[in-house]
Amino acid sequence: MILAIDIALLVMLAVVGIAIIRLRNLFAVVMLSGIYSLLMASTFVLLDAVDVAFTEAAVGAGISTVLLLGVLTLTKSREKIPVTTPLLPLVTVVVTGALLIYGTWDLPAFGDPNAPAHRHVAPEYLAEATHETGAPNVVTAVLASYRGYDTLGEVTVIFTAGIGVLLLLSGSGVLRRREPEENDDKPGGAA
Amino acid sequence: MKHHLILRVIAKLTIPGILLFGLYVQFHGDYGPGGGFQAGVIFGAGFILYGLVFGLQNLRRVAPASVTTTFIALGVLIFAGVGIASQLLGGNYLDYDVLAADPHAGQHLGILVVELGVGITVAAVMITIFMTFAGRER
Numbered sequence: 001m002i003l004a005i006d007i008a009l010l011v012m013l014a015v016v017g018i019a020i021i022r023l024r025n026l027f028a029v030v031m032l033s034g035i036y037s038l039l040m041a042s043t044f045v046l047l048d049a050v051d052v053a054f055t056e057a058a059v060g061a062g063i064s065t066v067l068l069l070g071v072l073t074l075t076k077s078r079e080k081i082p083v084t085t086p087l088l089p090l091v092t093v094v095v096t097g098a099l100l101i102y103g104t105w106d107l108p109a110f111g112d113p114n115a116p117a118h119r120h121v122a123p124e125y126l127a128e129a130t131h132e133t134g135a136p137n138v139v140t141a142v143l144a145s146y147r148g149y150d151t152l153g154e155v156t157v158i159f160t161a162g163i164g165v166l167l168l169l170s171g172s173g174v175l176r177r178r179e180p181e182e183n184d185d186k187p188g189g190a191a
Numbered sequence: 192m193k194h195h196l197i198l199r200v201i202a203k204l205t206i207p208g209i210l211l212f213g214l215y216v217q218f219h220g221d222y223g224p225g226g227g228f229q230a231g232v233i234f235g236a237g238f239i240l241y242g243l244v245f246g247l248q249n250l251r252r253v254a255p256a257s258v259t260t261t262f263i264a265l266g267v268l269i270f271a272g273v274g275i276a277s278q279l280l281g282g283n284y285l286d287y288d289v290l291a292a293d294p295h296a297g298q299h300l301g302i303l304v305v306e307l308g309v310g311i312t313v314a315a316v317m318i319t320i321f322m323t324f325a326g327r328e329r
């Protein structure tokens with residue numbers, strides 16, 4: 001049963017992916033990329049990664065779609081037809097994809113209990129998390145307690161992203177106000 | 192979107208639910224799926240929906256730029272502050288055991304406060320990014 005749902009989801013993912021490449025109407029592309037994220041979120045649920053699925057649904061299908069729609073209001077709603085044939089990008093993508101698939105050959109099988117990831121600290125976390133932190137959700141215990149440093153780093157990354165967007169895009173920055181002054185100074189300096 | 196009556200009514204009905212669900216995910220992260228990141232995004236999405244339907248001016252009145260910008264930094268400061276607090280109480284940085292008399296209660300408190308910091312920063316960043324993008328003119 002799960003296998004049938006897996007196959008159905010993967011087929012739909014492929015169909016949506018191909019449709020995104022083929023379509024020139026950017027509004028449809030934005031909507032389809034939201035659907036793609038929702039399908040990915042469903043796949044994560046099937047893989048028992050509920051926390052990741054939650055994030056994918058909220059960020060990928062929700063916020064990204066809204067932000068891309070916001071960008072659409074600033075640009076045209078149809079993609080330009082490229083003049084040159086995209087041969088170099090095609091070669092790059094095929095080679096990179098082939099390398100990635102080659103890389104998966106060395107990965108342990110899905111759900112392999114002897115995989116390095118399941119033998120290092122994970123058994124200790126699973127055995128001790130509820131007892132040591134009192135949090136029934138082991139994901140939260142690992143994220144906030146055992147790996148508190150990493151999470152602090154992640155929050156700092158989000159903080160930096162927000163500040164960066166503010167500095168670059170908010171129109172009232174110091175840089176923008178100075179520009180006309182500098183242009184005014186130039187002729188004066190030359191004279 | 193002034194003339195879209197259905198959108199406005201549906202948005203008014205759903206926004207309180209979205210915000211409440213965000214708070215649930217925030218404070219229920221110990222027990223079920225979710226936590227600060229997801230809660231922040233959901234909470235931010237509620238505000239963004241409000242901005243989409245009722246306009247950016249109204250969103251600015253609910254969430255002024257000064258407030259959202261302050262909250263971006265506040266969340267990180269709360270997270271880092273918990274680490275400082277645990278150091279002052281004699282533990283390692285971000286070691287929540289020392290935050291309360293009993294290590295379990297300390298861990299619970301630490302995780303709750305840290306996740307709150309994450310949620311505040313994420314929600315504020317989401318709203319800020321949306322407002323800066325949507326507020327740009329062509």
